[in-house]
Amino acid sequence: MSLRHAILGILSIQPMSGYELKKVIDESVGHFWTADQSQVYRTLAGLVADGLAARRTVVQEERPNLHLHSATGPGLAELDRWLASPLPSQPTREPFLARLFFADRMPPEEITELLDTRRRDVRAQLAALEAIAVPAESAETGQVLRLATLAYGIAHAKAELDWLDDTRRRLERSTP
Amino acid sequence: MSLRHAILGILSIQPMSGYELKKVIDESVGHFWTADQSQVYRTLAGLVADGLAARRTVVQEERPNLHLHSATGPGLAELDRWLASPLPSQPTREPFLARLFFADRMPPEEITELLDTRRRDVRAQLAALEAIAVPAESAETGQVLRLATLAYGIAHAKAELDWLDDTRRRLERSTP
């Protein structure tokens, strides 16, 4: 349940509406966390119910009213508590590996195709990350950290492309 | 919902009980997929209810009876359909990056500690993977693929250790 905390984190930087929050999530933490629109609103409602976020209705003309949310004192405390709490350290689920593990039920061409599809996906991810990972203007810690989360994705993507080459070579030498 | 398919995949290789299945999952696909005991039993019950797996009760003396499960014809067909279906290609969630992204709320020492903890975790993961990734005796496709899933984890772990070094250096040069 890191979405609660990711939202608290974003609200700690800047108060905003659910609508705007959804866009910010997609753009800023989208490379390591995703959330449905309804999930954003529900989580936000939960935070307000628990007193971790405050909601202020802003009446707008020519547009629907919006609820401006901000992190409260207890909200910031909870954010800091979470940051300092022990890391979960459980392996992430990899649907792609689940396929690969049983892929020998398919003919060799389709195994190759599975790997090629993955290569295209990873290449696209890599390109997307490199496009937004502009070297920080400032050496501020926050900037360095946020850039580091992008560099994480880039490093993993490059490693995976190498692994794909290697795996393809090993498969070509295998007996079906 | 890849657990259904992972279980079908295992049952396609060898019929077994829920109890044994849980152990096999932990040992063979545990590095990219985990499942609670109750979840294994529930998923198995679902597969049987959908006609994708068959259940045969084996009466045992000196031990509780067991339900031996095997993949049915429709079950194997579903497994193959899944293997050939398009890859989801959504980014995996990374709770660690969620922390790092907002870690500048903490004092520098605690940011360093977060990275050090992660380094220990990744090193431990790497060691565990290398311990079980014994080079295949045979060049059979299945063996090559299963070894490749371990190599995947090893490649990613090594890349992450490099990234951790890099990130630490960049942080030391940052202004708080």
Place this chain on the structure above:
DNA sequence: GTCAAATATATGCATCCGCATATATATGCG
């Protein structure tokens, strides 16, 4: 002029999942 997209929020429904707990028996360790 109409249809789509953007702005803005919310609920219903179903699913996946982890944790805790219940049940029953055999073996082994101290």
Place this chain on the structure above:
DNA sequence: CGCATATATATGCGGATGCATATATTTGAC
């Protein structure tokens, strides 16, 4: 003798989540 562990299965509870859908208005494109 007692307690933990292994074998074996199952349910209850609640949380996190995605998809679909509802509502209402304005702006822009064709």
